[in-house]
Amino acid sequence: MANLREIKTRIESVKSTKQITNAMKMVAASKLRKAQDNIINARPYADHINDMLRTLKNKNISSDHPLLAEISGKGKTAYVVVTSDRGLCGSFNTHIIKEAIVNLKKNPDADLICIGKKGYDYFRKHSTNVTEHYINLFNEMNFGVSADVAEKILSLFLDENYDQINIIYNEFKSAIQQDIVVKQLLPIIPVESEESSKLDFIYEPDEDTIIYELGRKYIHVDIWRIMLESSAAEQGARMTAMDSATENAIELISKLTLNYNRARQAAITTEIIEISSGAEAIQQ
Amino acid sequence: MSKIHIKVIQPTQIRIDKEYDHVIVPGIDGDFGISLDHTPFITKIRTGVLQLFQNETCDEYAIHDGFVTVENNVIKIVCDTIERKDEIDIARAKASKERAEERLKSSKENINFRRVEASLKKALVRLELKSD
Structure with missing residues (x-):
């Protein structure tokens, strides 16, 4: 049996770890709430841009604008991989990276654009396909930051002859569930919706300019939404991971305390035996 | 008398959701007024001043980069930034x-x-x- 002091230090250290994981859980919970609010607030804007684009596309089916074009299968493909900047969030990043690797196997020449430090750290070492990376965005996240990223991705798509840009990210389902989503970012596929109007709008200055500008905005808001989803999912994953870490710590503490008490009792018993046998020896 | 419903939507919130008599929007090809029963219309907004008229008063906003949709007396404006004069x-x-x-x-x-x-x-x- 381990000696008493060893067990005691062990208990202390597990206790302080438990405090940290518990605090991290609380912080993640409050950040999660904020991220969820942001997602809800961004919805009307995203919906409206989508409706406008859908209306335009319905009206103008033959549009060959590059932002809305069909995939020709000739140009390059790129994957945008959205991970978190920080660890300690369970399997959040591992799943994304695995999914990205599966996609890269299918398409070995595809380029990678990494958003988030964890993904970048991995692919920097294991792949030569990384063309762009954006790290440490999630801490100070606002619409301007995500718009900058979106603008870069857009100019890559329009200038560098990409045929298709896909994005891989975690979608927030609930605090304990994240779904991995692989979807086509560019060319844009506006979501079918009931709101899209059948009215014959007048467009000013002309439809092509509007398509281009609306397409840009669509990507801005899509990247914004995806980053919000990912950060909500990250906080959710962290919350669950830290919750189970705290549980484990509590369990470990109770086991160690039991061991400690056993060791203490054994020590007392030995001491009593020593004393009583000593006393007996004197009597004889 | 019926009025025009105006919705100004930002990425982070719905900023304005109110009825007005008449509005002047800074369009990409020049300012234009929208009154009741305007034809369905979509255009891009340039950086400029948005004026919303209600009875005799006028609310003025500085607005930047967005779109305006006019449909059945509902005007929806999506934009990145908008500030009221006093802000x-x-x-x-x-x-x-x-x-x-x-x-x-x-x-x-x-x-x-x-x-x-x-x-x-x-x-x-x-x-x-x-x-x-």
Whole structure:
């Protein structure tokens, strides 16, 4: 049996770890709430841009604008991989990276654009396909930051002859569930919706300019939404991971305390035996 | 008398959701007024001043980069930034105007002209609206 002091230090250290994981859980919970609010607030804007684009596309089916074009299968493909900047969030990043690797196997020449430090750290070492990376965005996240990223991705798509840009990210389902989503970012596929109007709008200055500008905005808001989803999912994953870490710590503490008490009792018993046998020896 | 419903939607919130008599929007090809029963219409907004008229009063906003949709007496405006006249921070607008002008003068190769131009316009509109 381990000696008493060893067990005691062990208990202390597990206790302080438990405090940290518990605090991290609380912080993640409050950040999660904020991220969820942001997602809800961004919805009307995203919906409206989508409706406008859908209306335009319905009206103008033959549009060959590059932002809305069909995939020709000739140009390059790129994957945008959205991970978190920080660890300690369970399997959040591992799943994304695995999914990205599966996609890269299918398409070995595809380029990678990494958003988030964890993904970048991995692919920097294991792949030569990384063309762009954006790290440490999630801490100070606002619409301007995500718009900058979106603008870069857009100019890559329009200038560098990409045929298709896909994005891989975690979608927030609930605090304990994240779904991995692989979807086509560019060319844009506006979501079918009931709101899209059948009215014959007048467009000013002309439809092509509007398509281009609306397409840009669509990507801005899509990247914004995806980053919000990912950060909500990250906080959710962290919350669950830290919750189970705290549980484990509590369990470990109770086991160690039991061991400690056993060791203490054994020590007392030995001491009593020593004393009583000593006393007996004197009597004889 | 019926009125026009105006919705101004930002990425982070719905900013205005109210009824007005008449509005003037800074369109990409010039300012235009929208009254009751306007034809369905979509256009891009340039950086400028949005005026909303209600009875005899007029609310003025500095608005930047967005779209306006007119449909069945509902006007939906999506934009990145919008500020009411009394929310404008003069010192900040002045500083950003000077910064943009400096950037343009320095004529380095690697500056993004579109962006500098946009921020200069934004600052000028704010100052103009405030000085009225």
